[in-house]
Amino acid sequence: MHLLNLGILAHVDAGKTSLTERLLHAVGAIDEIGSVDAGNTRTDTLALERRRGITIKSAVVSFPLDGRTVNLIDTPGHPDFIAEVERVLGVLDGVVLVVSAVEGVQAQTRVLMRTLRRLRIPTLLFVNKIDRRGARHDEVLRAVRDRLTPAIVPMGTTGRLGTRDARFTPGPDPAAALDVLADHDDALLSAYLADPERAVTGDRLRAALAEQTRRALVHPVYFGSAITGAGVDALLSGVRDLLPTADGDPDGPVSGTVFKVERGPAGEKVAYARMFSGTLRARDRVQYGDARGAGRVTAISVFDSGTVVRRDAVPAGRIAKLWGLTDVRIGDAVGAPRAGGQRFFAPPTLETVVVPGPGTDRRALHVALTQLAEQDPLIDLRHDEVRQETAVSLYGEVQKEVVQATLADEYGVDVTFRETTPLCVERPVGTGAAVEFNKKDANPFLATVGLRVDPAPVGSGVDFRMEVELGAMPYAFFKAVEDSVRETLRQGLYGWQVTDCTVTMTHSGYSPRQSHAHQGFDKSMSSTGADFRGLTPLVLIEALRRAGTRVHEPLHRFRLEAPVDTLGALLPALAALGAVPRTTATRGDTGVLEGTVPAARVHELEQRLPGLTRGEGELKSAFEQYAPVTHGAVPCRPRTDHNPLNRKEYLLNVTRRVGG
Template structure:
């Protein structure tokens, strides 16, 4: 391995149609990875392995392409650009050393561009800006730079000028001397430069300015701007030079404790799981046992590392690099391997707030559909499945409507299954309002199970999830029975009084008891008189639901915070629609001819607002929205969700379904 090379894990991010895939192709061509340039329209691009992406021209799942620029190995990590995949984007961002944010010279700054830039800045990722499509009619330059500094970040450094803008001959000419205003901008963060600037501008050498530009880019204080065209290749070699000289290489202590993050999981040709992990510290060897997630363990059976262009089998992967790992059967995207990073807090993705039922076109595909969705879900924790045994249906959680199309196409292309979706509904949660307790004793009517279970439910702070505690004596029965109760509690809380997931509560086990193994003389032990895990799994839902009913629950619906920018003269049309959609603007600012409204809107209404916005705002309205919190639903509109369990709320129905225990 070339230990002297630096590694740069790079992401290219863009609004869905700014030309990210074409730019990726062009970069790979410029550095010699691919011989000919595919076109998204012909569907022959390199990084888009999914047939769907070739059709839609949008990139969804992250893949890695590696190449060398001089002594730097660049791992280009492909990131999705569509807002429905913002969670996917954030997951990939946590493993980057630097990014290139792509804009179109024609469309300019779009709502999604701003979401991406804000996320990059929040996560502290050094970012270059590349303005693509300078060869297209309608391409802008001066007013676009002004718009970038006003709407994305004021700290931009244009690295050159554009000649023949908006024609096939458009080209990017880098400044021969320092960029205009560069010294002033850098001096804001560097007192030495400031002194030199005040005394005599001429004393600051070009080298020093370039060094300081790289340092401040690396600290996310400034963002160099390059312009060009992925189609004609204009400005690309300057961008490559900028990536090499201005973005910081990966750092990490190769002798430290092993720590990494899994940002992609795929299945190999034989169905085996392959995890892509970015190493932040330490050195991981084949045959190492690795802790991940909640104390689970796996043994790494093989490793490949990206180096100068391709992934090569090797025996270890070191800090700063990306490895493909085999052998971790239970690994999921987002898992930390080894010790968690003590950097910025791990990102909690906002929950999906929509759900839909997936219906196979052919009834015969039901089993295959469930299997296919299970595989997709295990590669991506953002896909949540609920299997309804009673109606034989599978529902799927979603972040947005486009995700449906993607899943639909993936099922058709990869699994040959055609599906449709029912209408999308909102996913609510239930929170306990008060405290409730219940207990049923072993051998006392009406309890048909050989088990004693007592549970108390208490409300807990918002965001705390579900905590299970024991007040019962641990030694009072085998540990496996306590575990059966805890697992069943967690499972049962998937559906509360109104059918929604119950969260933010503490469940305490107050009573426990069991019947030890009974054996008669000269006979095997009598199963009908000895407690089994099934007794505890059968009884727990009844006790828990009694306690929950006593505590009472409140249904909460997901609310998004939104930011809407529109021409001020259209507010007369926009405000009544917001009111109709139960959106509450909290602040309104006017900037020139545009107004910005920020506020809250029920997740269920975001899609409608997106659809109506262009018509109300002459196509100039821009909406950004993201999950913010859950708010109590007004009494009169309590949404119920159909149950997919044996309904422990109805004791008779439940026992009919559950106690198929044959006596004797």
């Protein structure tokens, strides 16, 4: 059976979920089309999603399409839930990127398209809402070319835009299509130049379009309306003819990726996994999470014709729900690990402390937050045992409201939050090295560890290397050092995550296994992994001290449109918020400002904008980069570890002694 795992992506309110409903109805998978406003769509199943009218969690539905099974994944469009999109991208064969014919290309649209092109995921564009007042054709196509990609092929023409009778007539302009396709096909260009009249037939153009779309070189553009159904049949033809089917050998080694985890009615974990190779069967025992755990698959369900059905096995190419993997996490490999695991989007840039409401059971709150973090690892719970506080990472204020409502609705836990603060990072300024030797000076650990910290290119993350021989001591000790390095770098000199650096192990040593006569292993005379885990933070922090670190705060790029006569009030307000306009332009009576603003001030800018612009201002923003903090005091973050910055305090916490 041919399979296609298809993602529906868009900026919020572009009409993804409505398009999903229309597609399911068009192929006969559902009898009635659900409505986002009515809260009865197939993919927005959470009560909170239906109440707010937005998609919060990715959802999978399936339908048949001319002998092919399509697993369609509806994803959130709001930027606060970009982590849900990130988890889905790695399991897709193709994407439909939805753009509004009224609002056009928006901030999140650009972020998504940039990522899809970088990952070379075959993508069709669907310009939705042609029946809405203000719908545009030529202007939207120009914006797509200018702001998303010039490699587009319009797949037809539109008529009666902005009315309920708006229509889309399929049929790409051969000349326009040839102009784009020939950029990637020398043979096609040569044939055209040799005989423009007859050499390039419609069949050849269609074959070239399909081949280049599947290679993510060009992107067909359809127009239509999810509400009226205009253009949807043409889009389905594009999905069938232009996007690639899933590959993978069902007889190969079992290999899959978990992209979603939820809790079943009895509180059991249910993992959503895409299988890339092999066939996984119920009652199979399988490794998962880079061999972190192993479990027996107790049940399997697959998506079929709009429903979920139990199966005894799931082959390569399919998406399944798996029961029985009790410790599974999002991102885990099932069976043989696959290459990859890189981040596609920026991590959360905000943080807030959870405040239990009156009478709230702290243990129940801890359980609830832990289960939420299982479903969204980027919430990144941060427990402070000293202050008895828990902080969560966020993308924005809407996500905070959703977390609060989820805790109340699903767990019966009442919470509020402290003021949201930016999540900064630290980057090394220079190079620093430190070493402590086994049984020398005041080292209380039976271990030798030497580390050097070097700056690395922006965006490179953390790389761990070794200048010592791997056979110089047991591998478990090297692994203990690397794990401790990565854990310690979660809190640098100022308490922020340290990134974009290379840490090199320069010295190693240990005390071999010792035992007394007629007795077993003597831990007091022999090195253990605990020695290396205990010593590494002290050495690494000292190396960081010598290298120095600089705190960087998250910045968002923004585009602000407002009446020209309000710019006089806007510009001082932007300056007071730390925003820096880079470009200013006017279009008739509208002024357009583009620039950067600290992530921590975006919400305040959103709140103040209506009053500054008579309610006519429109703001779009997205994370751009981390920039050095150059104003005011350097922001610090309270530590939640054993504080290796203070050797005496650290050793008292770890060993209950202050020296060797």
